[in-house]
Amino acid sequence: MKSKILLVAKKEYLKVVQKPSFWIMIIIIPVVYLILVAISGTSASSVEKKVAEEVKNVHAVLIVDQAGLISDQLLLGIYQRSENKETAVAQVESGKVDAAFVYPTDFQESKKIEVYAQDTSLISRGRFNTVAQDLLKQSLLQEIEDPNKVALFNSRLEVSSTLYKEGKVVDQRFETFIIPIASVLVYFLLVMFSSGFMLSSVSEEKENRMIETVLSVINPRQLIWGKLIGLTFVSLTSLAVLGVLLTGIIAVSTNIFPIKIDWSAVDWNIGQVLLALFYTIGGFLFMSSIMVGVGAAMPKYREAQQFSSVFIILSILPIYFASILIAEPTGTIARVISFTPFTAPLILIFRSSIGALSLWESILGIMVIITYVAVGFYLAFKLFEIGSLELSKRISFNTVFKKENKT
Amino acid sequence: MPEKVIDVENFSKSFGENEVVSNLSFEVNKGEVFALLGANGSGKTTTIRCLLNILAPTKGSLLVNGERYNQAMSQEVGYLPEERGLYTSERVIDTMVYFGELKGMDSSQARKWSLDYLTKVGISEKAKEKVKKLSSGQQQKVQLGITIINNPNLLILDEPTKGLDPVNRTLLMDLLMEMKNQGSTIVFITHQMEEVEKLADRLLMIKDGKEILYGGVDEVKERFGTNRIHVAFTGDLPKNERLYHSKEIENNYAELLPQENVQSQEILQYLLSQNLKIIKYELTLPSLNEIFIQVSG
Numbered sequence: 001m002k003s004k005i006l007l008v009a010k011k012e013y014l015k016v017v018q019k020p021s022f023w024i025m026i027i028i029i030p031v032v033y034l035i036l037v038a039i040s041g042t043s044a045s046s047v048e049k050k051v052a053e054e055v056k057n058v059h060a061v062l063i064v065d066q067a068g069l070i071s072d073q074l075l076l077g078i079y080q081r082s083e084n085k086e087t088a089v090a091q092v093e094s095g096k097v098d099a100a101f102v103y104p105t106d107f108q109e110s111k112k113i114e115v116y117a118q119d120t121s122l123i124s125r126g127r128f129n130t131v132a133q134d135l136l137k138q139s140l141l142q143e144i145e146d147p148n149k150v151a152l153f154n155s156r157l158e159v160s161s162t163l164y165k166e167g168k169v170v171d172q173r174f175e176t177f178i179i180p181i182a183s184v185l186v187y188f189l190l191v192m193f194s195s196g197f198m199l200s201s202v203s204e205e206k207e208n209r210m211i212e213t214v215l216s217v218i219n220p221r222q223l224i225w226g227k228l229i230g231l232t233f234v235s236l237t238s239l240a241v242l243g244v245l246l247t248g249i250i251a252v253s254t255n256i257f258p259i260k261i262d263w264s265a266v267d268w269n270i271g272q273v274l275l276a277l278f279y280t281i282g283g284f285l286f287m288s289s290i291m292v293g294v295g296a297a298m299p300k301y302r303e304a305q306q307f308s309s310v311f312i313i314l315s316i317l318p319i320y321f322a323s324i325l326i327a328e329p330t331g332t333i334a335r336v337i338s339f340t341p342f343t344a345p346l347i348l349i350f351r352s353s354i355g356a357l358s359l360w361e362s363i364l365g366i367m368v369i370i371t372y373v374a375v376g377f378y379l380a381f382k383l384f385e386i387g388s389l390e391l392s393k394r395i396s397f398n399t400v401f402k403k404e405n406k407t
Numbered sequence: 408m409p410e411k412v413i414d415v416e417n418f419s420k421s422f423g424e425n426e427v428v429s430n431l432s433f434e435v436n437k438g439e440v441f442a443l444l445g446a447n448g449s450g451k452t453t454t455i456r457c458l459l460n461i462l463a464p465t466k467g468s469l470l471v472n473g474e475r476y477n478q479a480m481s482q483e484v485g486y487l488p489e490e491r492g493l494y495t496s497e498r499v500i501d502t503m504v505y506f507g508e509l510k511g512m513d514s515s516q517a518r519k520w521s522l523d524y525l526t527k528v529g530i531s532e533k534a535k536e537k538v539k540k541l542s543s544g545q546q547q548k549v550q551l552g553i554t555i556i557n558n559p560n561l562l563i564l565d566e567p568t569k570g571l572d573p574v575n576r577t578l579l580m581d582l583l584m585e586m587k588n589q590g591s592t593i594v595f596i597t598h599q600m601e602e603v604e605k606l607a608d609r610l611l612m613i614k615d616g617k618e619i620l621y622g623g624v625d626e627v628k629e630r631f632g633t634n635r636i637h638v639a640f641t642g643d644l645p646k647n648e649r650l651y652h653s654k655e656i657e658n659n660y661a662e663l664l665p666q667e668n669v670q671s672q673e674i675l676q677y678l679l680s681q682n683l684k685i686i687k688y689e690l691t692l693p694s695l696n697e698i699f700i701q702v703s704g
Contacts, residue, residue, distance in 0.1 A: 002508060004478075004509055007505070007509055011505055015496075015497070022503075133680075139665060204494070208492040208493065208494060208495060209491055209492030210491075210492050210493060212456075212461065212486075212488035212490055212491070213486065213487075213488055213491060213492075213506075213550075213553065213554075215477055216459050216461060216478070216481060216484070216488070217481035217506065217509045217510055217513050218481075218484040218509055219460075219477070219478045222478070255671045283481050295641075338606045387463075389456070389461070389490075391490055
């Protein structure tokens with residue numbers, strides 16, 4: 001006889017992967033990503049083209065040099081001097097000239113150039129600002145006699161920096177971030193996928209009035225573990241397919257991603273990978289337990305979905321603190337939210353993968369995650385026992401702790 | 408001595424401070440049809456849920472085949488709950504095979520059984536349809552199929568005919584009779600007293616979680632029917648408040664309710680002494696419906 005847990009797992013797995021909507025969702029995610037990248041790239045390049053075109057169409061710019069800084073040698077072609085600011089501005093207003101740059105008498109103190117121009121479009125409102133600044137810089141450079149120095153000033157400068165941490169040179173190549181980013185991404189997707197599947201699975205049986213029939217042939221723990229195993233494989237299938245699709249897209253779309261990856265720079269620290277794996281599984285189990293509890297406590301799937309979104313937001317909240325966490329991965333905020341429920345797994349994964357987690361913090365993290373998973377499942381099973389047969393009203397949290405004399 | 412399939416002793420169940428079943432004891436013997444009766448909220452469903460270990464009892468012992476029920480025994484037991492549904496997005500055959508496998512059948516065995524059953528109840532063409540495309544009557548047939556898959560020795564049915572039309576009700580009754588004849592023990596909760604009269608051997612009626620009637624169906628009826636007499640006659644029925652209250656049901660046909668400690672023999676002698684021409688004189692048993700209203704009202 002087959003194990004009941006495996007029967008439930010198989011059913012839950014097939015139920016999801018046999019739905020066309022599952023595959024559509026998986027394919028849509030990278031396609032939408034690709035479309036967004038393409039749109040963003042295309043729109044950026046069309047903005048650049050538009051600005052370049054507008055600059056090309058400039059016929060006359062008046063220079064009001066009250067500070068006496070602009071060199072005559074640069075005022076060729078479209079540039080003409082004007083002695084009077086009001087006249088120059090009036091000409092811009094009437095559309096006779098495209099723009100007027102005013103370098104006021106007190107420029108040495110104010111360091112402020114005034115630009116008056118025609119408004120041609122939202123994206124090109126600042127098109128003359130750099131021109132006015134460059135005109136001044138080039139004029140000042142005219143006064144430097146050494147052409148090598150001028151060439152040096154105009155050349156593109158590169159900086160080579162070497163950083164040290166605890167006496168060792170820090171590897172600054174972007175490939176070192178592949179493991180941290182991948183770990184966080186895997187956790188993020190796993191939580192998003194699995195929590196949704198688990199919630200709908202528990203809620204569906206309750207809403208469809210199937211739960212009592214099911215509980216007469218399988219005990220609640222077997223049922224939940226079966227669901228958990230089945231839906232874990234669903235999530236892993238999603239991740240695998242998504243990974244293959246994204247890799248394919250990245251490999252093929254070399255125009256959109258002109259990146260060469262030096263895999264030797266990727267830090268394959270087996271200890272950190274195992275730790276990240278542990279935190280990921282722990283976080284996944286914790287979120288699953290929350291979804292079981294919410295699904296059992298709420299009479300309708302829609303209500304459960306609304307309520308569960310609070311917990312999903314809490315679990316991915318650290319993403320919104322990303323800049324603080326990256327700037328100070330060992331700071332107070334990072335340390336505190338490393339051990340608070342919901343945020344702990346993601347922060348521990350991130351800090352561990354960038355080497356910002358000390359040994360004692362790693363151990364404490366393991367203990368904290370085990371505790372949260374144990375408490376999560378204790379409450380989930382309790383809520384399931386109380387709530388799974390309560391089909392019309394929601395179960396309050398206090399009900400779980402109400403004293404009931406049981407044998 | 409009959410073999411006990413269900414043995415409940417001193418069972419109580421409380422939800423918080425609220426005791427919904429109090430000190431209940433009953434037995435169900437092998438091969439009998441047992442009716443569990445009571446008004447809504449009297450504790451019937453809670454009793455069954457505790458018996459099947461879906462809820463934990465507060466006190467007492469509830470045994471199935473001599474031991475506390477666990478889900479590994481589901482091969483032997485078929486349960487149709489009051490709140491029942493199906494996986495609406497799944498195919499009928501897949502749902503049935505899934506439950507067959509959970510009850511210990513292998514996949515091909517469960518598939519064959521399910522197809523035979525669907526043919527028997529006249530919906531074989533729906534086997535590959537999604538459940539949501541079935542009418543509610545057809546869905547009930549599938550639910551019953553899930554309950555009796557693997558031919559359980561003990562069937563527990565909570566309001567099995569709820570929502571069924573007369574044709575499907577008859578079909579269900581025939582199926583239950585067939586299972587009874589095959590030796591299955593059947594426990595059912597119902598508000599349809601005619602079903603109890605037709606099917607049940609024994610009954611338990613509870614009110615507010617406490618036993619108020621327990622025993623064989625005829626035994627219970629006799630307990631309530633010894634003092635009722637139906638008389639067919641010609642002429643005028645004499646009145647005698649010392650001996651009985653009379654109620655004319657129709658012309659020349661009356662029901663007599665004897666006063667306390669008055670025997671039917673005494674009344675017959677009185678009526679004969681009054682030269683009443685008696686065509687029919689019989690002690691009648693009340694219907695279970697009347698008993699139900701009387702004791703639970």
